[in-house]
Amino acid sequence: MAMFHRLAARLSPISQRRLTVFRHNRRAYVSLWIFGILFLLSLCAELIANDKPLIMTYQDQWYAPVLIDYPETEFGGFLPTPTDYHDPVIRERLASEGWALWPPIPYSYQTLDMELGRPSPSPPDSRHWLGTDDQGRDVLARVIYGFRLSVIFALVLTIGSLVMGVVIGGIQGYFGGKIDLIGQRLTEIWSGLPVLFLLIILASLVEPNLWWLLGIMLLFSWLGIVDVVRAEFLRARNLEYVRAAKALGLPSRLIMWRHVLPNAMVATMTFIPFLFTGAITTLTALDFLGFGLPPGSPSLGELVAQGKSNLQAPWLGITAFLSLSIMLSLLVFIGEGLRDAFDPRHIQATNTSPTTNHSQRVTHAS
Amino acid sequence: MHPDALLRLEEFSVRFDGISVVDRLSLEIRRGETLALVGESGSGKSVSALGAMNLLPPNADIVGGRWLEDVDLSHLPAKAWYGIRGSRVGFVFQEPMTSLNPLHTVSKQIGESLRLHQGLGGQAARKRARELLEQVQLPRPDELLDAWPHQLSGGQRQRVMIAMAIANEPDLLIADEPTTALDVTVQQEILALLAELRDDQGMGMLFITHDLNLVRRHADRVCVMQQGRVEETGTVTEVFTSPSSEYTHTLLAAEPSGNPTPLDDAKTLLRTQQLSVSFSRPKRLFSRRPPPFIAVQPLTMTVAKGETLGIVGESGSGKTTLAQALLRLVPSQGEINFDGQRLDRLTGNALRRQRSRFQVVFQDPYGSLSPRLPVSSIISEGLRFHFPELDDREVERRVVATLQEVGLPTDCAARYPHEFSGGQRQRIAVARAIILEPELIVLDEPTSALDRTVQKHLVELLRELQARRGLSYLFISHDLSVVRAMAHRVIVLKDGSIVEEGGCERVLNAPRHPYTKRLINAARPVHLA
Known part of the structure; x- marks a missing residue:
């Protein structure tokens, strides 16, 4: 916490006030912490849910199967393929000639549990805390990996569309005139393209993977940001301090970067959390329809689809519902908090009234 | 009661x-x-x-x-x-x-x-x-x-x-x-x-x-x-x-007083010839484009080295537009001759390099400073761009020296604009302009948002800087008492054209054009018997 305070002290007064407003919003603040912890945990998904031991000894030698793929021949198998540590033969050998430290969930998102005593999908028990899906894969492991994949997808998509939107919107707004006119018409035409159909067509042409999806989504998701950024730049380019910077002889890119962008980012920042939730929802929807990530990937949308086709196994649907709704609610709460923190009226209300500011200003007048 | x-x-x-x-x-x-x-x-x-x-x-x-x-x-x-x-x-x-x-x-x-x-x-x-x-x-x-x-x-x-x-x-x-x-x-x-x-x-x-x-x-x-x-x-x-x-x-006693230091024959720094500014009006559907709105009629004027030229007129008379045209911030027609150089022909980087020689101070002390930058970066920004060869220590030294010159405490370099009063902000804006060692500063109503007592101090500071550095000012104002205290010569603008021009004392004491007379009458303080 001490570091946090030191960091806060280095921020500009406006940012400091925003930080205070955000921290006073308990719901948003707690949501941010919960979401941050969940995301950090999911980043270490390989250490939490994996079908390989974290660390082990075999014949007095140390192995770290999480990091390195050992061929099965290493442990007395016959084939030089990567070791299946769930194989009864291998397990027996490991148990007799060493020991292994397993992750808390000894299944990865694509591990098929061959020793499941009953038909899959199997209900939750001590072996699979949230049960298995219709292919005998551990649901909890898939949720953890799926959460990570969704968040990373949304993160990259948000950052990417932010960069594209700010650059394109900034150029249109700052230069105005013909550039703005032509740019606006082009973005309007571009936004008329049907994204969903493009994705469906793509799914039949290539094997869609994460990067294909990201690329296609990125081509369209910046459109929402352009309007906001363009409006802010249009407004800011006539402000006196921007004119003063022009009169100083600064080149346009420096003016845009140092003077206009910081002020335009306020409006854009409030947009980000909703872009984020939008990205997660889109990915889930595509997976649900089957046009998304390749089969076998840990995806929440696929879990929803399984829940729909296996109504006799309610743990699938309930898990998908809960994990999605908790994640999206947390993000919306954070987004609300951010929006309030960046709202100038809110800052004024928590601070003193404008009239008193006025009198304070005069007391240290020159 | x-x-x-x-x-x-x-x-x-x-x-x-x-x-x-x-x-x-x-x-x-x-x-x-x-x-x-x-x-x-x-x-x-x-x-x-x-x-x-x-x-x-x-x-x-x-x-x-x-x-x-x-x-x-x-x-x-x-x-x-x-x-x-x-x-x-x-x-x-x-x-x-x-x-x-x-x-x-x-x-x-x-x-x-x-x-x-x-x-x-x-x-x-x-x-x-x-x-x-x-x-x-x-x-x-x-x-x-x-x-x-x-x-x-x-x-x-x-x-x-x-x-x-x-x-x-x-x-x-x-x-x-x-x-x-x-x-x-x-x-x-x-x-x-x-x-x-x-x-x-x-x-x-x-x-x-x-x-x-x-x-x-x-x-x-x-x-x-x-x-x-x-x-x-x-x-x-x-x-x-x-x-x-x-x-x-x-x-x-807060009425700005005194006069600018008198000037010997100095050589011309800025000369315009037939300078005009017009804005095209939007075209309606199915009709001809209406004739452009002429904000500044073709006008010819000069500013000498070390001289203050006051530009007076009511709102809408084209004062600010004229200043912005001179600064090449709005497109204009006609000749702008700055120290033997045709400013109107420069573009892009060549123009940017020249900008350190003519600076501007704007009217609104609250709007002209970027709220997100500390004072030191606001002042040093132009310096870093125009003189990239200076190292950080030298830049800092010059910022401190300039702050002292405009009468601000040196510890304010790390603070943000909102912590300052209007008068202090205007001093920061002046510091931002003079740190580049310009020859001409356009002052666009620099005092009109300030209280009388603060105005007086700012006017004194500007005169002092002029005497010390030999600056030329283009001083735009509607406030005749401030103009009297600042300007050597005055031009009176009405609807974009010059109606009267001459030495400050002459114009303000014995106006010839009825418009100037009206302006001066309205602003003249009534002395009670």
């Missing part, structure tokens, strides 16, 4: 979240008189008036007695206030641009208050609104009834505001800086109108202003405030001829 007292405040105090803004104010306004509440910005003038009428936000804590004739205002239920505000007390605010609803026509704005307080509707309200427009001496009242606020000039809007304020024949009129946003000639007309209406209807008037000149002309009694406290109360003659308080003395 005077038998005619209309509004009476006794030991009236306002606090915001524990901070005292108005401290034990006592005053009374009688029928048929104008009481002026004078003070610099932040002295609590407006807060007092708004507080007396219960118009402050809920975090204001108001104590003390207030009476409107025999009505005790301090314990009035919310409902009863509706019968007082707008009916017995009328308001005229400062900003005519924002105090009218842009989506309502004039007749609707005025009619609203007629309907609420007198129950007038339809044709009756329209008829009364027309009468009121006549009363405030607006030309063509029939047309103006259906005009939208954006079709009116600032003075006309203020007249509409006054019509709304007097619509219900109030006993008391509160005019909060009613003319600050207007040109000097319009100011005089509006204040004369207010005085006439006051006499006609036997109103009392509370006139809030920072402009002592206006007080001298238009008020009967005056109450001087400083930081929430009353410094002095008395008749205008008393206060202006023999002020009893120290503060009133400084206020009265």
